[in-house]
Amino acid sequence: MAVLLLVLLLCLPTFLLGLLIWTICKHFLTRDVPSTLEHPVKFRILDCVFIYVITLGNILEKLRISSMPCFARFVQDRLFLKKKDSKVVITDLHFGTIPVRLFQPKAMSHCSRGGIIFYHGGAAVLGSLDFYHNVCLFLALETNSVLLSVGYRKLPDHHYPVITKDCLNTTIHFLKRLETYGVDPSRVVICGESAGGGTAAQIIQILVDRKDLPKIRAQVLIHPIIQAINYQLPSTQQNQNVPFLTRDFMLMCICRYMAIDLSWKDAMLNGACIPPETWKKYRKWLSSDNIPKRFKDKYKEPQFPGPFNESAYLETKHLFDVENSPLLADDQTIAQLPEAFLVSCEHDVLRDHTLLYKKRLEDQGVPVSWYHVEDGFHGCILLFDRQPFSFSCSQKVVNAVASYIKGL
Known part of the structure; x- marks a missing residue:
């Protein structure tokens, strides 16, 4: 032995x-590796x-x-240290069974503060309260806001639709108790990054008709995933092998969370799972026709969607639900949404998701501020203070988000 x-x-x-x-x-x-990278x-x-x-x-x-997700999260949470700041009270709580982290500035305020509800990224595979801790601390300090970070449940034990459920329940709980945390009900912002950005879009659409809750002041979506149907957009082609969200890794995350067997990957990529009548209905919102010409460099228009495969559709049809693809919400819902601040990165497979949602919101009269980072890549916001691995694009994103929220 x-x-x-x-x-x-x-x-x-x-x-x-x-x-x-x-x-x-x-x-x-x-x-x-993009040539323009710093x-x-x-x-x-x-x-x-x-x-x-x-x-x-x-x-x-x-x-x-x-499991791979558990191991990856274990490692990522230990790669960088969480910061502390004497100017902010940080409290770990549970809303029901969902862990949350509350960031409350200590400085005296003559009136109620603004509130930020933050959903982190990671597509249920990566991401955690600890990994996004420093981003949340920075936003709370810079905007003098009370920030609630939501630690929704993840893989391997939890699948679709747990992220939406957890974020919705914690958001409603927080909105009903804003006075307890000294938050002005008219100044609440919902913010999310990557999968969290897509979740933020979903939650705001769900809450738009809730008369018993304070209205959300604004939505801040940082390179969000807005649809899970068209995987042949220019940014997916151009950036399919750019770290840290390659096309294959993105599909793996989506399939794991949605409980879709990876054998359907090719059908998802070429659109064989899209019924012809569905594509006819939603093409006006999902098509690459809506992407500005300057973002189509070296883009080859594919034959999309491919020949319809009913078996593939039956396996993946939940991807067509509005809560998974908020881009597909009806015009009436979109028109009621609060103003938006959208962040996109040039070297990101999800870049065009932001561009499609920007057009969708603007077409319905929703005020949109758009911040595009030419040298940015997916997840760069996490590196804004991770010396010696920080990038100027990382600082640009956190500064732009903080500046927008302060200006509300």
């Missing part, structure tokens, strides 16, 4: 080193870490030691 343990201990470093070499090879063979070496290092963690998590999952 002792000999076996010794052999395992000797083999482990060799295995980990081999995995590192494989990770570096995979990065250079499969990833695209710090390409830092970007490559971070992506190698990302690939390494996800790959090791998949191996541990196959060995039934730990």
